[in-house]
Amino acid sequence: MARQIAHVWWGMFAFATLVLVAVSAIWIYALARKPRETSKEQAVRINRRWVIGGGIVLPSLSIVVLLIFGIPTGRSMMPLPVEGQQPLKIEVTGHQWWWEVHYPDSGVTTANQLIIPAGRLIDVNVTSADVIHSFWIPRLGGKMDMIPGRTNVIRLQAGHTGVFHGQCSEFCGLQHAHMKLHVEALDDAGFDNWIAARENLSFTQRAPGEAGQVFDERCGQCHRVAGISNGSRAPDLSDIATRPSLGAGVIDNDHDGLRQWLREHKTLKFGNGMPAHDDVPPQTLDQIADWLETLAP
Ligand code: HEC
Ligand SMILES: [Cu+2]
Structure with a gap:
């Protein structure tokens, strides 16, 4: 559908260019040619021809042509039922x-x-x-x-x-x-594999020791991890280990990136909805990170 829209756009662009060239050519011709003797009636007739042809017929025709291509293209982007296909x-x-x-x-x-x-x-x-x-x-x-x-x-x-x-x-x-x-x-x-792997995902292994406790008391209030916590105010972390980035693209989701996010997310993404955890010992945050890295289908 996007491709069709692009085609319509290029068509419009080509036509507009053509109109620009034609109008410029006529204009230059009008400037360059020698004035001709015309009677008043003749001048009125020529005038009327331009107003009707160039001012009414040409634009109407252009709009009709544009609609012929534009309406089906616009419809294809609407969520209408399609025979034989279930979106x-x-x-x-x-x-x-x-x-x-x-x-x-x-x-x-x-x-x-x-x-x-x-x-x-x-x-x-x-x-x-x-x-x-x-x-x-x-x-x-x-x-x-x-x-x-x-x-x-x-x-x-x-x-x-x-x-x-x-x-x-x-x-x-x-x-x-x-x-x-x-x-x-x-x-x-x-795609089927991707969905199937997540469909009945449930973890039983909590983070060890204090890390698990901090996660339950804090992180889990906002974040869901299937089988462990049920928070709904923040990104679901059940497949966090498989995601390419953290903070909606702020930093790569790799070993260092995850640890950096947990310690410094307030500087990485100022104002974001996750509270600072400055009172949690950095080693505990690292242990949580170790555990988050196991959360994959
Ligand atoms: C008050 C709710 C809240 C608490 C508590 C909280 N978070 Fe978050 N967390 C968020 C929000 C909101 C985001 C999304 C921030 C953004 O990208 O703008 C987030 C993002 C994240 C991300 C990145 C997810 C992604 O896909 O980008 C991780 C990892 C994370 N939090 C881990 C934790 C851990 C570990 C704890 C506990 C130490 C914790 N969070 C506590 C609200 C919370
Ligand atoms: Cu926005």
């Missing part, structure tokens, strides 16, 4: 400043990453938990406001597998720029 429904909720991603058919929840099957129609149901955000994956086309108390649907389709980048595109506060979404299109089998 995959995914719910994406904007938060200051991270993305909650939920697959209602399988009950899988993740954050800051949107994994989709390539080639399939996807109906992304977007909303917001706080202020207005906007869902935008430039290379997949289309953009949709995420409005609290309202669900908008945008239909997308990735033409091939690979990584695309998403970004919030409605100013939503201090860290609006740090609200990136990792979008990855997998082949059908890869």
